[in-house]
Amino acid sequence: MSRVTAVGDCRRKYLLVLTVPSPSFTMAVVLECPCVILCFFQTRKECLVSGFWCEMLGVGDFYYEVGVQVVELCVATSHRNGGVLSLDEVQRRLNARRRHDNQITSDDIVRAVKKLRVLGSGMEVIATGSSQFIYSIPGELSMDHTTLLQLAESKGSLTVAGTATNLGWTEERTNRAIQHLLQVGVTWRDDQSSPPSYWFPAFFYQCATAE
Amino acid sequence: MTEFEWPWQYSFPPFFTLQPNADVRKTQLDAWCSLVLGWARKNNVGQIDVTGATSMVVFRNDSISRALPADGIRVVLDELAKRGNLEWTDKTKRRGYIFWRSVREWGQQIYQWAQDTSRMNTVCTLFEINQGDETAGQEFHGLDGDILIKALRALEVAGKAELMDFGDNQGVKFL
Numbered sequence: 001m002s003r004v005t006a007v008g009d010c011r012r013k014y015l016l017v018l019t020v021p022s023p024s025f026t027m028a029v030v031l032e033c034p035c036v037i038l039c040f041f042q043t044r045k046e047c048l049v050s051g052f053w054c055e056m057l058g059v060g061d062f063y064y065e066v067g068v069q070v071v072e073l074c075v076a077t078s079h080r081n082g083g084v085l086s087l088d089e090v091q092r093r094l095n096a097r098r099r100h101d102n103q104i105t106s107d108d109i110v111r112a113v114k115k116l117r118v119l120g121s122g123m124e125v126i127a128t129g130s131s132q133f134i135y136s137i138p139g140e141l142s143m144d145h146t147t148l149l150q151l152a153e154s155k156g157s158l159t160v161a162g163t164a165t166n167l168g169w170t171e172e173r174t175n176r177a178i179q180h181l182l183q184v185g186v187t188w189r190d191d192q193s194s195p196p197s198y199w200f201p202a203f204f205y206q207c208a209t210a211e
Numbered sequence: 212m213t214e215f216e217w218p219w220q221y222s223f224p225p226f227f228t229l230q231p232n233a234d235v236r237k238t239q240l241d242a243w244c245s246l247v248l249g250w251a252r253k254n255n256v257g258q259i260d261v262t263g264a265t266s267m268v269v270f271r272n273d274s275i276s277r278a279l280p281a282d283g284i285r286v287v288l289d290e291l292a293k294r295g296n297l298e299w300t301d302k303t304k305r306r307g308y309i310f311w312r313s314v315r316e317w318g319q320q321i322y323q324w325a326q327d328t329s330r331m332n333t334v335c336t337l338f339e340i341n342q343g344d345e346t347a348g349q350e351f352h353g354l355d356g357d358i359l360i361k362a363l364r365a366l367e368v369a370g371k372a373e374l375m376d377f378g379d380n381q382g383v384k385f386l
Contacts, residue, residue, distance in 0.1 A: 079238045080238060082235070157224075182231065182232055183232060185232050185234050185235045188223070188225035188226075188228075188230055188235065188239075189225055189228055189230065189231060190224045190225035190227075190228050190277075191228040192224065192227060192228060192276070192277050192278075193224065197224070197225075198225075199223065199224060199225045201223065204219070204223055206219035206222055206223070207219045207220075207223065209219075210218070210219040
């Protein structure tokens with residue numbers, strides 16, 4: 001049985017020292033966001049029994065399993081959606097891999113993601129009026145960014161002027177928030193519309209349903 | 212023959228604007244390369260002409276009124292060239308051969324076919340190889356003539372074939 005002997009958290013750096021019965025198995029891993037997720041998998045694959053994660057997360061095997069699957073899905077699709085996934089999409093994709101009599105609910109997913117926070121996985125669940133999405137973007141998102149994501153989910157694409165009017169923000173504030181989302185790869189710019197518009201793969205139906 | 216299945220990006224409007232974010236652009240170019248190669252394969256396109264490219268359906272989606280501008284096409288083609296899937300025919304980079312299989316792979320396939328159909332040490336015409344009835348089920352059936360010659364030349368270098376000229380016709384002997 002493995003045991004966590006130290007978990008240090010200095011802002012975005014996480015130090016896990018894992019001890020298992022064999023001395024050769026003692027290892028220290030410094031995880032730094034955003035590679036925290038990948039390292040997390042390596043350690044899981046290489047040497048860990050799930051008991052360790054249960055102990056650390058304080059959850060049973062079920063949420064551990066769902067949580068890991070959510071992280072895997074975020075990693076596997078982040079190149080195209082920038083780390084934003086609608087909860088519906090997560091549920092659909094995870095259930096597609098599960099047996100009929102073993103389907104999970106969106107509530108299970110939210111719970112699993114919340115539990116993963118202990119690990120500093122950088123994942124958050126954002127609730128909007130009608131639906132929810134999960135983001136696994138390195139660095140904090142401010143309220144403004146979250147608001148933009150919510151608006152984008154309902155509209156599909158945004159323009160600076162339209163968004164400013166819609167939210168009652170100045171164009172400067174709107175632009176700054178959009179530029180940030182562009183920088184972290186959550187949104188794509190379309191220059192062939194007038195004025196330029198910003199599109200979100202995560203909320204683009206064909207992307208969310210693509211294999 | 213089944214319809215070519217367009218990837219989701221093809222209906223995503225900003226896909227037709229080169230993205231400012233470097234990571235996103237890399238993803239975008241990956242998607243462009245696989246789109247162009249997949250499309251070329253499906254439609255048996257062997258050469259791309261840069262001036263004509265803007266009107267090629269693969270670079271434009273009229274149903275969403277988006278088209279990849281000329282400089283964008285250039286970037287995509289350069290990327291394909293970098294990956295070995297495209298070879299410029301001239302220094303000015305106006306035309307290029309497009310390889311959804313490398314020249315070597317084509318050569319190997321053709322050689323395999325020659326072996327399987329007992330054509331060793333006999334002469335086949337090039338027409339027979341890329342147009343003949345007997346290759347109808349092969350991937351290289353319909354292959355661009357220039358690319359076919361390149362593939363056979365690669366075999367020649369490896370000592371597996373010998374190209375020969377009969378005036379207006381060309382043939383190859385597999386060794």
